[in-house]
Amino acid sequence: MRCRRSDEMVIKDSSLSPQELDEAENYWILKAQQSLHEQVHGGVAVTAGKVRKRYWIIGVAKLAKTIKFRCVKCRRMGRQTENQLMADLPAERLAPFTPPFLYTACDYFGPYSVKVGRNKVAKHYGVIFTCLNTRAVHLEVAVDCSSMEFLQVLCRFFAIRGQPLIILSDNGTQFVGAEKELKKMVKGWNSKDFVRNDGCSGNSPHHWCLTRMGAQRQNCKIALKKAIGEQTLTPFELQTCFMEVSNLVNQRPIGRIPNDPDDGSFLCPNDILLGRASSRTPHGPFRQTKNPRHS
CATH class of the missing domain: 3.30.420.10 (Ribonuclease H-like superfamily/Ribonuclease H)
Incomplete structure (x- = not known):
């Protein structure tokens, strides 16, 4: 349902005031983040955004990078392909x-x-x-x-x-x-x-x-x-x-x-x-003519 005013939008309380956790206490939720990441195998921003809907974890981007780095499927799909070597200039x-x-x-x-x-x-x-x-x-x-x-x-x-x-x-x-x-x-x-x-x-x-x-x-x-x-x-x-x-x-x-x-x-x-950027050739004004080629 679309709302014209932003203050009329229905938002869950968990999204408005997520529970704040520090980096030392949030390692136990690492498995929960992995389950969220394995749903779509998104990037760091997607994983961090889904977690912050419920928990405000300090240093969540660092944990999201760790999850993406440890994900075998993401590393397989995002592997760097071989590039053609550019030849030296003659x-x-x-x-x-x-x-x-x-x-x-x-x-x-x-x-x-x-x-x-x-x-x-x-x-x-x-x-x-x-x-x-x-x-x-x-x-x-x-x-x-x-x-x-x-x-x-x-x-x-x-x-x-x-x-x-x-x-x-x-x-x-x-x-x-x-x-x-x-x-x-x-x-x-x-x-x-x-x-x-x-x-x-x-x-x-x-x-x-x-x-x-x-x-x-x-x-x-x-x-x-x-x-x-x-x-x-x-x-x-x-x-x-x-x-x-x-x-x-x-x-x-x-x-x-x-x-x-x-x-x-x-x-x-x-x-x-030329020793300068352009020739600066004037392009007119020209006299009027009845020749249709010059119209």
Whole structure:
């Protein structure tokens, strides 16, 4: 029966004024607590709460912990399972005093529908480059998943961020094909020092997780989903969105967020890339136009 007022609730006298016992006198009630615990095999708080309905025992939490520790069924059900050991971070993730994107990982994501004509729609893909040290990201647009298109994307990335020392990737056909093409173009070039396709190998599937490429890609995809929605953009508009999203993702804090105002602001990848947290680009006001694309 539900009562609107708390003072109208019917409570037993034993619950209102439980009998107080000290720790030296309450050991005889240990068997009674064990019988209460064996009903549901609850935790320390459940066992202590049931006992305090009738007896107010000083140090009941300590006795409840003793009962739960001695309970064979609770120890069997609450045993600690074996955990997978986390592999050590590669040397590329711990390289101090190195410029951004010296050690880089890349991957594809998408596709995205774009307008290439009046009534024609094509699929374009996104290519994400992430720095293994600063966790900064760089996004590029790829027309398709071919090796030659990836080489074009790679040239644009080199022109903006510079040439990295090592690029980590999975075993995608465009990455393997680009490695073969570069090997043909440059004779005597050691491909192991440039493109390393050991991300998703069968013997070590967990190694690709060390680059945290999945988390960076997911952050960019969520931001693009919120920015684009269900719209169909042109290739240049999609490229603009990619640049804006990469700038926004690079504004996220890395490391510990300071709680004291005297500690200053947080550190983000843009602090290393630009020397400041954001580019502070003004977004208006713009002049009115009758173009429906700009509405």
